[in-house]
Amino acid sequence: MHFTSESSADGVTRRHFTLDGVPGVLWRPDGPPLGGRPLVLLGHGGGGHKLGPGVVDRADRCVRRHGFAAVALDAPGHGERARSAQDERFATEIGELLAAGRPISAWVARHTAALAERAVPEWVAVLDALEAAEADGGRVGGLGPVGFWGLSLGSVIGIPLAAAEPRIAAAVFGLTGHASQTEAAARVGVPVEFLLQWDDELVPREGALALFGALGSSEKTLHANPGGHVDVPELELESSERFLARHLLRAE
């Protein structure tokens, strides 16, 4: 893990890093290193990146309101990362299919599942590196309880990540739902808050409901609201923040 730059504003330190070619950002309160404080992994949506406005806003809230740390990565084919020919094709074709009013759910599921296969080990490696940083006497230091927050593509990656990664103690998922995700969902055991948009033009309602049902967690809650894929109400962002704070503080 190579830290490439560091800045600070309004009490929030922002450190850019790369790990095996994956660019990421760590946010934490100014001053001492992680020191066992809760850490929230922020997964961006399809077409977004680690410094998209929603990601930065949530990172700022994690740090300022709760004193947590937060980390975001560019998903494969996103942000500063090179796009493969397949990524380019996907970005072009999704617009064409949507414009033509064709169903895209299975096609999106196939492409994003391939991204998730690459992204899950990248997140695990970042957790390993952050955990090791303290032993190195580094400035990051010390992994506390870990939460995951990511909708849409963020959940396509986050669900198999939470299924595989025992350091994750609670997760916010949503805006996704395809049969190909069922098996991983069943292996998720931690508390989940799952967001569904009732009129989601990209995710069939039945698929999202079935995915919520498939989650293996005994403690899980579904919040559904009217509106399309990008219309998640502000109140739900606050609710998911409360949800993570509650579980991560409990896990400390």
Place this chain on the structure above:
Amino acid sequence: MHFTSESSADGVTRRHFTLDGVPGVLWRPDGPPLGGRPLVLLGHGGGGHKLGPGVVDRADRCVRRHGFAAVALDAPGHGERARSAQDERFATEIGELLAAGRPISAWVARHTAALAERAVPEWVAVLDALEAAEADGGRVGGLGPVGFWGLSLGSVIGIPLAAAEPRIAAAVFGLTGHASQTEAAARVGVPVEFLLQWDDELVPREGALALFGALGSSEKTLHANPGGHVDVPELELESSERFLARHLLRAE
């Protein structure tokens, strides 16, 4: 409206009343009358009554935490009210049907719809009487923004009530869902928080989802959690309390 008794404990005044033979209870902070403060109508579930533990607990919270007033009535055939032969039959048969593992949804919907037809005008009359009490120089006085909180039978009554009664500004519904409720649901326009139990043994999941979808409100939110009909998590009761407080304070 005849007030039959009054008591006070821990800052909460409790006043029993009857109106045209319907027994009810009004809770409010000790001291001055309603005086325009928000009022929450509490609808109990099937087999419950106006002083059931859940109702009293919610009334206490309305008063102590928020300074609101609250009112509960015995639904037709419940609590202190006489049971008709049909009510008696219902109470006997529901146990037999459940024990036999037979589907009860349509049968419950038919019986509770008949109760709702009687209960809706009773709630309207109580609101009229509370509103009039101030003009009479009475001790109750002054109707502020009105919220409704009621699950299961409470919602079977509350949905047509909220459809018909413009004084209701926000409502918490849930644990119900039958096609016979669709038409009234479509006429509800106020913000709704709707609770669904994912493994509800009394209410088919599809019916509850369809009823949420049918609500005419542009601002509505569905909260679903694992567990059976009576397993609504404590956190959801707190969420629904926050929801009502937010909307009733905004409506003041």
